[in-house]
Amino acid sequence: MINRRTFIGASSALLAAASFSSLLNGQTRYSGRLISGIAAGATGDRLAKESLGILSDQFNVDYRLNVIETRETRDASVAVKTARADGSTLLQTHSGPMVLFPATYRKLDYDPLDDFTPLALMGDYSFALSLGSAVPESITSLDSYLSWVDDNPDFRDVGFSLYGSQAHLASMILSRSKEVALRPQPYKSVRSLVNDMNSGTIAAGVTITGNIGLLADSRVRPIAVTGRQRIEAWPHVATFFEQGVQDMDIGGWFGWFAPARMPESTVRELGDRIASMQATAAYADLQRQLMLTQVALPPAQIRERMSSEMSDYRKLVKTYGISQMG
Structure with a gap:
């Protein structure tokens, strides 16, 4: 009524x-x-x-x-x-x-x-696992990064923006799928995460791909992207699927x-x-x-x-x- x-x-x-x-x-x-x-x-x-x-x-x-x-x-x-x-x-x-x-x-x-x-x-958009200045530039693949983490356990933290986000989920999937004791660490903003990656405070992070290119003076470099296909702007960066992680159809x-x-x-x-x-x-x-x-x-x-x-x-x-x- x-x-x-x-x-x-x-x-x-x-x-x-x-x-x-x-x-x-x-x-x-x-x-x-x-x-x-x-x-x-x-x-x-x-x-x-x-x-x-x-x-x-x-x-x-x-x-x-x-x-x-x-x-x-x-x-x-x-x-x-x-x-x-x-x-x-x-x-x-x-x-x-x-x-x-x-x-x-x-x-x-x-x-x-x-x-x-x-x-x-x-x-x-897709997400990328990227490495910062703490990781040698010779490390360019997912397996080589995880092997480096085994040798450098103090750098097993993986940063992401926002607890409970897709980036958080991606870091959990990576750790479980590769059976490596990575430790996801939440950040309030992608800028603070990238700053810590540039300074070497944290070795790696999962971010929206576009965020990496927007931040000036960044030395962060991607080594894996989510989704079924490579990103047109980064044809040299393999997907997680190509590198052995099957549950990464996350975007x-x-x-x-x-x-x-x-x-x-x-x-x-x-x-x-x-x-x-x-x-x-x-x-x-x-x-x-x-x-x-x-x-x-x-x-x-x-x-x-x-x-x-x-x-x-x-x-x-x-x-x-x-x-x-x-």
């Missing part, structure tokens, strides 16, 4: 959606927020900033970036979940909080499928989401604007620089992909014994 409060709330939402629609179709530049929990300097941060620049310059939509770095992007997700579903507040997230965190956290303050409307995937993606229950007309309009942005030469060049692969999926298929990945990650988390967090 529809009561007066429900009717007024629904009417307000429809008016907001209509107003937003007219702004998109007119000449007025709309000001909104793109909320992200990704730290400054990382691949996702640059993706957000430069994507917003293309939208602003070419498609008459002006969102400002609002970064909330607390609680591993969970607070950013909650901020968008509770925002008005009128298109003025969007979320950029990586895939971890949407498909892996449901398996690595006992409870989340948001439901990835029920609390958000997918708008677009902004690019798929990630960046996506843009809106709060749930956003009117379908607004979803379509925003999706069209984002798709037009992604078709530009500037966006294609950005993806090359960030080592991202574009995958165009409509909202329903994004949900299907999320559900499938959630199931796969639950199995991997259980198999490799990552403890759930509160």
Whole structure:
């Protein structure tokens, strides 16, 4: 039954959606927020900033970036979940909080499928195991690195960003598959991890591939990448599969989401604007620089992909014994 409060709330939402629609179709530049929990300097941060620049310059939509770095992007997700579903507040997230965190956290303050409307995937990415200055440059393969660790057990730590992330899972799979006592170590940001790898404080780390190329003055070098195929930008770097680790079909993606229950007309309009942005030469060049692969999926298929990945990650988390967090 529809009561007066429900009717007024629904009417307000429809008016907001209509107003937003007219702004998109007119000449007025709309000001909104793109909320992200990704730290400054990382691949996702640059993706957000430069994507917003293309939208602003070419498609008459002006969102400002609002970064909330607390609680591993969970607070950013909650901020968008509770925002008005009128298109003025969007979320950029990586895939971890949407498909892996449901398996690595006992409870989340948001439901990835029920609390958000997918708008677009902004690019798929792989992860790389990279070595720092502590490891001799003659070490160029996975087996030679693991042999070096056997001889240098003080350097058995492998860094990664965020406990319970895909990079964490990849380090656990590597240790179990190769039966080497590696010790995964979480970092708050990829920049601090790479700084420690450059200084020789830690020997190795697992990061998103694009992060390595973004950090100036880095001496970090990749020796293995996740996924079934080598990365076009690094044809000389073999996959984990090629080097004997079979459970490394792990990748990630960046996506843009809106709060749930956003009117379908607004979803379509925003999706069209984002798709037009992604078709530009500037966006294609950005993806090359960030080592991202574009995958165009409509909202329903994004949900299907999320559900499938959630199931796969639950199995991997259980198999490799990552403890759930509160």
